[in-house]
Amino acid sequence: MTENISAVLIGKKPTMNYVLACITFFHGGAKEVSIKARGRSISRAIDVAEVVRHRFLPDVRIKRIGIGTDQFQPHDQDEGFQGSATTNVSTIEITLMR
């Protein structure tokens, strides 16, 4: 689905780590970089996009912002017991292009 799109998955590391990852992709010739995050990391994903655009690469534009929901079983190992208790987590995907 995202063959030629470089992706940065946002976790719990400092924002600047992910900013650097994006900049590295763009400096390596990428035309688009996709920033993906789930749950609490979503606000950090937006921080990353904003810092990349405003502080480092002013020619980068936001191509698309998509939101969605991931469903998963909290404990896949002990199914049957909590089989029906699915957890929903929101997701975001911010596609930057230059």
Add this chain to the structure above:
Amino acid sequence: MTENISAVLIGKKPTMNYVLACITFFHGGAKEVSIKARGRSISRAIDVAEVVRHRFLPDVRIKRIGIGTDQFQPHDQDEGFQGSATTNVSTIEITLMR
């Protein structure tokens, strides 16, 4: 700017409070409802949009998602001392329409 658009500002209350606010606006005849959040509340804003769409109002669509940065002085009262230390906080605005 947002004359006829009902706005829900996301804070630290439970997600369902804001979901109810959105549903109330739509049931009151609103064609568009704007969900706004800053910083850590951003992930809750996306939760609200997703719950409204998937659980309560399937005819509601995402019209636009915008992200931005708000700058402010952390301590406006004692300026001069920390005058130059501006803080950046990311913002999101999700416009739902039906």
